[in-house]
Amino acid sequence: MLRGNYRILSRVARRHASSNTLSSKYELTCGLEIHTQLNTKNKLFSMSSNKSFESLAHPNINASYFDVALPGTQPVLNYEAVLFAAKLAVSLHGTVNINSQFDRKHYFYGDQPQGYQITQHYHPFSKGGYIMLSKEFDGIDQDLSKINITQLQIEQDTARSSYLHQSLIEGREEALIDFNRSNVPLIELVTEPDFHDVKQVKAFIKKYQNLVRQLHISTGDLETGSIRVDVNVSVNEHPRVELKNLPNTSSILNAIKYEYKRQVEVLEGGSLGGSKAVETRGWDGEKTTLLRSKESAVDYRYMADPELPPVTLSPDVLVNVKKSLTQSADDCIRELMAEPYNLTLKDAKILTIQNDFNDLYNNEEVRQYYLETFNIYMLLLKDDNKKKPKIIVSWILHELLGNLKKLEIPLKKLNENMLPPELFAELLVLIHKQIISNSSAKMLLFHILEEFKANDCVKVENLDFKALIKKYDLEVQTDVSKTELEQNCRDIITELNNPKMIDDIKSGKKKNSLKYLVGLGMRKYQGKIKVQELENMFKQILELE
Structure with missing residues (x-):
């Protein structure tokens, strides 16, 4: 059992920890x-x-x-x-x-x-x-x-x-x-x-x-x-020492580093001292201290125990337990990084490893929602060679879960009562086909989730994204004249009044700044224009290849 009060790691402890590198002469065990x-x-x-x-x-x-x-x-x-x-x-x-x-x-x-x-x-x-x-x-x-x-x-x-x-x-x-x-x-x-x-x-x-x-x-x-x-x-021939009072991972690691250094100095007769004894030591945030002999x-x-009989298990119990276990985390990560998902290691870990333990969702629910959305999205766009499946994980992890956290909506309720994977996949298809812009889709998603929350997550029938896009006039404009677009883009550059940024874009020093100009254009058009049209026009004006 761990006991005691814990102090924040001081600069002294950080100095000990950072300087305490392992030596080839002394093996840590x-x-x-x-x-x-x-x-x-x-x-x-x-x-x-x-x-x-x-x-x-x-x-x-x-x-x-x-x-x-x-x-x-x-x-x-x-x-x-x-x-x-x-x-x-x-x-x-x-x-x-x-x-x-x-x-x-x-x-x-x-x-x-x-x-x-x-x-x-x-x-x-x-x-x-x-x-x-x-x-x-x-x-x-x-x-x-x-x-x-x-x-x-x-x-x-x-x-x-x-x-x-x-x-x-x-x-x-x-x-x-x-x-x-x-x-x-x-x-x-x-x-x-x-x-x-x-x-x-x-x-x-x-x-x-x-x-x-x-x-x-x-x-x-x-x-x-x-x-x-x-x-x-234990370091080399130094007797084993048990470390207690370790409240978090950083304390565990810093205590090991400090104890390594202390035992090395004991072996060399150094200043941190102490005897070569089997001990139980605590961690006070700065150093390990003797609690008792082991x-x-x-x-x-x-x-x-005379009051408790042996725990006898039927072999069938273990067979059923094995059947009930899900895929291991490593195997799941490998699968998500391979075809057809091709996720990054970071995104595969997020979908697999439960770091954010809360009542709104767990990693299994999110992963299942992702997999179902992926399959439906790919089916809806099966004949489209330009489909971008990476949009799925990005929207689920950042937009959807971010909104669920902000509004405190459980993913399970959302899945069952309003936005199952087949509907979410439809929204992503509309974004891909540029029927609605990315920024407008984000606003629309938050709006419908906000209304869902206001209505106590009551089941929503017949959610129709196309109808909502039309109702709120969020459709991307397809009839913007080239003359009007060019004039608006030139106005944006003039109003920005930042010649240095423009020169850096032209020279290639700050290529990402072009995205900033596109963002200003999207704001001017209230998200109702294709990103590619804006980007092409800015490149034309700035004479970029």
Whole structure:
């Protein structure tokens, strides 16, 4: 469990981090222990609701008798947590233990009033497995790096301690316990010590976060504590040191860098000092500090929990879990980057990796909406050799999702009640055929979404873009005389009164400035003219090829 207050990384810490490059003489070796809160309906061993304790207005309002360890209460296993563990284990290519067992890990602390934590030590839920990292998708230095998983176990979370100074006069500190988090189901994942640089650690955490989000078993957020990471660090022959109190990715990476430097100086007898000992150290935002000497398994007096029977799974469960799993993120990205989609790595990742976890949409919904829109758009323009399918991803990611965020409209409601992919594809076809300009289409889209929101997202029948374009007089003009167009373009250049920009366009120094002139032209014509006509006229006036 992570405890303590966190300070913003100071300039001192940044200096340590930036100067702490890895030396070929001293090899960094890291292993991770990742605790993941599961978003099951109920807690692990009670019927208490498993609402995010962060969202609860008051402490201790979501805790049962078992959660607060009232004498005589007994645990009842929530099998939804077992199902979530099975999904994760199978996705990680692990070997699921058909007969796993819960054990008691004994220690006393105020946030664990039972005097022990229920976990899995002797017979964990799963062993083995791996996550593959690559230079192509994950930004590591190696072409491929396989990070092996030691085991995966189910356990209960602890309560949360809050420390308050009771009185400046008395000078004592009071600890308050909030049991809203007590008994929240966790999966602890332990990796092998396969990390040898911080890029691998960063890539692994990001990939793991995306995996649990894709499986819908956790929000995967470090900042809210849904995922908590402890790091085991060792340099050369220095004993392993466990780092705790790591609230986010930047803290994890900076703590590893600092600890690497500290251990190197210990080995060389330097100023950061300390003994070569197995320790648990914390991160205070600037440096790692000693918390305690590292406990061994004997200290915890593990024993099989006498109140919980073994968790026995039917082989059919794992078969069904495998069938239910969706395509892996890497395979999905490869597919989107290949024919016929030809997306960039950046756009393929956005459609695949859930970085923006919210209630309006998830990456699977967006990806499905994109794929359906793509297929319909390509079908409608199957005989058009000039079709530009890249318009689809651009409009969905930037215009559509941007408007949904601004207006707080769920994509699912939009899809079901007003703008399914077949209608959105029709709008994109009208843009492609220059029946409506890009800028006018943006205004029209926002207008209809705004009305949809104002009407409480009630189902809209027979949305007709052609009729709306005609109603609001948004059709691109096809009868603009060349004389009128030339005069307007010359007026724009004169009113701009920027000879330097014009000279730079002519000399080729600022070719993109031509787009600025075209934009001014579109504004003058209120978006009702073809972009190409404006661009050709400006080129003619400025004598550009």
